[in-house]
Amino acid sequence: MPDIVSVRDLDKTYAGGFRALKSVSLGIRQGEILALLGPNGAGKTTLISTICGITTPTSGSVEVAGHDVVRDYRAARQLIGLVPQEINLEPFEKVINTVRFSRGLFGRRRDDAHVESVLRQLSLWDKRDSKTVELSGGMKRRVLIAKALAHEPRVLFLDEPTAGVDVDFRRDMWETVRRLQADGVTIILTTHYIEEAEAIADRIGVIARGEILLVEEKDSLMRRLGRKEMRLDLHEPIAAVPDSLSGYKLQRSDEGGALIYTYDTSAERTGIARLFSDLTAAGLRLRDVQTSQSSLEEIFVDLVRDGQ
Amino acid sequence: MNWQAVRAIYVYEMTRFFRTLLQSLISPVISTSLYFVVFGAAIGSRIDQVEGVAYGAFIVPGLIMLTVVTQSISNASFGIYFPKFIGTIYELLSAPVNFLEIVAGYVGAAATKSLVIGLIILGTAFFFVELRILHPVWMLSFLVLTCVSFALLGFIIGIWARNFEQLQLVPLLVVTPLVFLGGSFYSISMLPPAWQTVTLFNPVVYLISGFRWAFFEQADVPVALSLLAILGFMTLCLAAIWWIFRTGWRIRN
Ligand SMILES: Nc1ncnc2c1ncn2[C@@H]1O[C@H](COP(=O)(O)OP(=O)(O)OP(=O)(O)O)[C@@H](O)[C@H]1O
Numbered sequence: 001m002p003d004i005v006s007v008r009d010l011d012k013t014y015a016g017g018f019r020a021l022k023s024v025s026l027g028i029r030q031g032e033i034l035a036l037l038g039p040n041g042a043g044k045t046t047l048i049s050t051i052c053g054i055t056t057p058t059s060g061s062v063e064v065a066g067h068d069v070v071r072d073y074r075a076a077r078q079l080i081g082l083v084p085q086e087i088n089l090e091p092f093e094k095v096i097n098t099v100r101f102s103r104g105l106f107g108r109r110r111d112d113a114h115v116e117s118v119l120r121q122l123s124l125w126d127k128r129d130s131k132t133v134e135l136s137g138g139m140k141r142r143v144l145i146a147k148a149l150a151h152e153p154r155v156l157f158l159d160e161p162t163a164g165v166d167v168d169f170r171r172d173m174w175e176t177v178r179r180l181q182a183d184g185v186t187i188i189l190t191t192h193y194i195e196e197a198e199a200i201a202d203r204i205g206v207i208a209r210g211e212i213l214l215v216e217e218k219d220s221l222m223r224r225l226g227r228k229e230m231r232l233d234l235h236e237p238i239a240a241v242p243d244s245l246s247g248y249k250l251q252r253s254d255e256g257g258a259l260i261y262t263y264d265t266s267a268e269r270t271g272i273a274r275l276f277s278d279l280t281a282a283g284l285r286l287r288d289v290q291t292s293q294s295s296l297e298e299i300f301v302d303l304v305r306d307g308q
Numbered sequence: 309m310n311w312q313a314v315r316a317i318y319v320y321e322m323t324r325f326f327r328t329l330l331q332s333l334i335s336p337v338i339s340t341s342l343y344f345v346v347f348g349a350a351i352g353s354r355i356d357q358v359e360g361v362a363y364g365a366f367i368v369p370g371l372i373m374l375t376v377v378t379q380s381i382s383n384a385s386f387g388i389y390f391p392k393f394i395g396t397i398y399e400l401l402s403a404p405v406n407f408l409e410i411v412a413g414y415v416g417a418a419a420t421k422s423l424v425i426g427l428i429i430l431g432t433a434f435f436f437v438e439l440r441i442l443h444p445v446w447m448l449s450f451l452v453l454t455c456v457s458f459a460l461l462g463f464i465i466g467i468w469a470r471n472f473e474q475l476q477l478v479p480l481l482v483v484t485p486l487v488f489l490g491g492s493f494y495s496i497s498m499l500p501p502a503w504q505t506v507t508l509f510n511p512v513v514y515l516i517s518g519f520r521w522a523f524f525e526q527a528d529v530p531v532a533l534s535l536l537a538i539l540g541f542m543t544l545c546l547a548a549i550w551w552i553f554r555t556g557w558r559i560r561n
């Protein structure tokens with residue numbers, strides 16, 4: 001898949017002198033769901049704002065479908081929808097008017113059928129004539145999404161769409177995101193929650209202190225996550241792994257005093273029971289057994305800490 | 309030009325106007341009526357005529373200007389300050405629009421509102437005084453130009469303001485005095501010569517003078533100069549707004 005958004009060497013230093021983005025490069029693939037994971041103040045919102053034109057880049061460039069977001073901002077911005085982190089809505093305006101306004105603002109002809117379908121998708125149709133001030137927090141966030149979808153964008157940025165919402169709403173949100181992806185919309189969302197990234201993303205990017213630390217397929221990350229290590233301490237050190245155990249790809253450790261077995265927790269069989277009986281058959285006696293797991297959480301924490 | 313965007317902003321802003329129609333109209337109409345009663349009837353009965361025009365009629369153009377100028381500024385400054393204040397400006401900044409389109413939408417709506425109010429006051433005036441308009445087309449042109457150029461100024465103030473106090477500051481401290489001293493209620497020729505010269509530095513004098521000329525063919529300064537002054541003022545405001553959007557001053561980080 002080609003990249004629909006390419007960020008190159010993007011740097012952002014705020015007026016106060018704070019460098020919020022440090023030479024960020026990132027390719028976002030057409031049609032994917034990319035989750036940007038990072039702690040508070042990592043630069044997620046700054047990155048999104050700079051792509052969307054709300055903040056101006058200090059240096060570097062961003063292209064959306066080949067259009068530079070500064071030089072060719074009209075073409076670039078027409079393709080983008082943005083759902084901001086903060087709930088910003090005009091309190092006394094009717095839901096349907098504010099959605100129509102967004103569509104017009106992005107240069108689209110009035111299309112009541114499309115506005116209706118967006119509102120229905122987000123379960124807001126019944127609330128179309130309500131003032132936004134009368135809506136609950138979750139509904140307000142949906143209104144923001146409806147506004148962002150009003151002009152039929154190809155790329156949708158969701159800045160912490162599930163911050164402070166309940167479980168049901170979160171599931172609804174994920175479903176909405178998947179449906180949009182099925183319609184061909186590329187989605188970038190930011191989150192603090194690893195489970196959220198796990199649940200819906202195709203790829204996961206980790207950002208901290210203005211730097212992208214990693215962007216990886218979720219599946220390969222999960223494979224790393226799903227791997228467990230078992231350390232088998234032996235009574236007697238061995239010089240080599242017996243041939244009868246060659247199928248387990250054991251590694252010698254501590255000069256033969258221990259063996260390391262790596263297995264996949266998500267696999268149908270871990271092979272542990274059989275390993276134990278084969279070990280006994282080979283005449284090896286165990287002193288101790290330990291298992292350890294590298295979780296995404298750990299990977300994440302390590303990454304964020306290592307950069308410091 | 310993204311005309312859809314201009315229309316969207318204009319319609320959205322006008323909806324707000326209609327939502328608060330009564331408030332928007334009642335207060336300027338009442339205060340102008342009070343001016344008519346106080347200045348026209350009470351004081352006017354002591355002053356016979358100014359330059360051949362009955363005093364009650366003489367103050368009409370100035371009163372309309374006074375309202376239209378303040379309304380244009382407050383409508384436009386609030387129109388753009390409000391999205392900044394509640395944060396909805398993000399949408400404007402991320403939309404495929406240029407500064408002309410944003411200005412056309414916001415300033416167009418603000419100017420329309422004050423034009424409507426100006427015309428309603430003109431209508432009200434007919435109840436109080438005998439009025440004739442010698443050059444209706446010029447009268448309307450001056451009115452529209454004033455609405456637009458002061459809405460432009462209001463737009464700048466709205467972007468400049470960091471809080472509601474600042475939003476009120478310029479209109480209160482600068483604009484209202486200038487309009488009051490701009491010959492709304494008197495002819496410049498009634499002032500001592502030294503003050504006449506000082507007054508010529510007040511831009512509003514040119515505005516009111518031109519507007520009054522359209523009513524009575526009576527002016528303090530040549531009409532062409534009035535027209536030039538107002539067009540110059542408008543260009544200045546447009547240039548300032550163009551610069552604001554180019555640099556992102558007080559709106560973009
Ligand atoms: N307008 C601004 N002026 C100066 N510094 C800013 C501005 N906006 C953000 N920052 C700083 O830039 C850094 C990154 O902020 P940003 O909002 O991008 O983080 P984030 O990853 O979105 O955080 P969160 O998860 O809390 O939303 C922070 O240190 C923040 O204080």
Ligand SMILES: [Mg+2]
Binds near residue numbers: 044045046
């Ligand atoms: Mg953020």
